[in-house]
Amino acid sequence: MTERIQVSGVSKDYPGRGKGEPVRVLRDIDISVHAGEVYGLIGRSGAGKSTLLRLINGLETPTEGRVLVDGVDVHALPPAELRTLRHSIGMVFQQFNLWNSRTVFSNIATPLKLAGWKDDDISRRVAELLDFVGLDGKAFARPRQLSGGQKQRVGIARAIAAKPSVLLADEATSALDPQTTTEIVDLLRSVNQEFGITIVVVTHEMDVMSQLADRVSILSDGRVVESGDIHQILARPQHPVTANLVGSYTRTFLSDKDRDELSSQFAGRRISVAMDGVIAEGPLLSSLARAHSVDFSIIQGGVARVKNLPYGQLSLALHGEDAAIDRFLAELSTRTTVTTW
Incomplete structure (x- = not known):
């Protein structure tokens, strides 16, 4: 090139x-x-x-x-x-x-x-x-x-x-x-x-x-x-x-102060997930959660498109047994970028 x-x-x-x-x-x-x-x-x-x-x-x-x-x-x-x-x-x-x-x-x-x-x-x-x-x-x-x-x-x-x-x-x-x-x-x-x-x-x-x-x-x-x-x-x-x-633009970014305040409002293990392509619009999160018997609640985030390609960022609170959540996160991490907080 x-x-x-x-x-x-x-x-x-x-x-x-x-x-x-x-x-x-x-x-x-x-x-x-x-x-x-x-x-x-x-x-x-x-x-x-x-x-x-x-x-x-x-x-x-x-x-x-x-x-x-x-x-x-x-x-x-x-x-x-x-x-x-x-x-x-x-x-x-x-x-x-x-x-x-x-x-x-x-x-x-x-x-x-x-x-x-x-x-x-x-x-x-x-x-x-x-x-x-x-x-x-x-x-x-x-x-x-x-x-x-x-x-x-x-x-x-x-x-x-x-x-x-x-x-x-x-x-x-x-x-x-x-x-x-x-x-x-x-x-x-x-x-x-x-x-x-x-x-x-x-x-x-x-x-x-x-x-x-x-x-x-x-x-x-x-x-x-x-x-x-x-x-x-x-x-x-x-x-x-x-x-x-990016977070200011998509309104998905959580500062350390935001996370500290939200930690008291959302029980469970908290993560942020960045995803793109078909994953951003597909049922990956829900299907993996069902497969590993994990529940989640959405703290903040969403999906948008750039030049007709989707991308998304979600912050979640995970609920379930620790071992099940570990397995869920291990598999999710192979398909997306996961940050725990």
């Missing part, structure tokens, strides 16, 4: 205040993004997501490590070659970054003019893009006349105008309402599928990531704490930070 972007051993420092020590915002980052996929970077505010994105397009320089785009070391390029490379990397911003004094047509056409396109080719390309993003009839409108969702559609059209191989989306839906967010996520998916553009998307919204990304990396305190297929990450998070993010 072709690697479009490779981030190897990257750390980034910013100067400290006054004579203070430098502040390290990224630590030993290793990420590979396959050509043609949508790759997500997710984490709380201040995790280092946007800084990592700016390293990919050369707006920031790593303190340590290398960033390769199509095998080219971004930060080893002289300025003229770096400007050329940036023509192959589009960028979508949270606050749209449109020129308010220019029309929609002019906003989209500007990167094409900078790249040296002929006027007739620019006109055809802008018309194609306006149709693609659903803004026919808005060519001569000004950004102030557009809704937030329409402004972001212009931003996406401008970002892909010069036919880049990579699109970087930095919190592209954070300023939008839920319905418009879904529409923009669908549009970004279409950009990926119809043009084969590799997308790296930064967000703190797990619901956006679940709809859009193929693979993700979870950042916390400047480090990648977990990476994997989006379905795997949602169904079976391994790191506490990931589990917290």
Whole structure:
């Protein structure tokens, strides 16, 4: 599988205040993004997501490590070659970054003019893009006349105008309402599928990531704490930070405080079960419970779907003889991820 972007051993420092020590915002980052996929970077505010994105397009320089785009070391390029490379990397911003004094047509056409396109080719390309993003009839409108969702559609059209191989989306839906967010996520998916553009998307919204990304990396305190297929990450998070993010999204995460409070309300042995695929929607729990003469009550949890694949997390209180529960857990553990608490 072709690697479009490779981030190897990257750390980034910013100067400290006054004579203070430098502040390290990224630590030993290793990420590979396959050509043609949508790759997500997710984490709380201040995790280092946007800084990592700016390293990919050369707006920031790593303190340590290398960033390769199509095998080219971004930060080893002289300025003229770096400007050329940036023509192959589009960028979508949270606050749209449109020129308010220019029309929609002019906003989209500007990167094409900078790249040296002929006027007739620019006109055809802008018309194609306006149709693609659903803004026919808005060519001569000004950004102030557009809704937030329409402004972001212009931003996406401008970002892909010069036919880049990579699109970087930095919190592209954070300023939008839920319905418009879904529409923009669908549009970004279409950009990926119809043009084969590799997308790296930064967000703190797990619901956006679940709809859009193929693979993700979870950042916390400047480090990648977990990476994997989006379905795997949602169904079976391994790191506490990931589990917290997923649980906040699915409302299945139980903090230590939650567990302490629930322990007094639910008798029996308490477990949390993560499951995916047909297991999440099948009768596994009930059939195993019957087979081993174990009863259970549901404390919290549920089943959801990502890209038409089910995943689920349930917290249960088990009731029965200890030996029967042990046998039940032994068999359940071969099919799911079980945590006792």
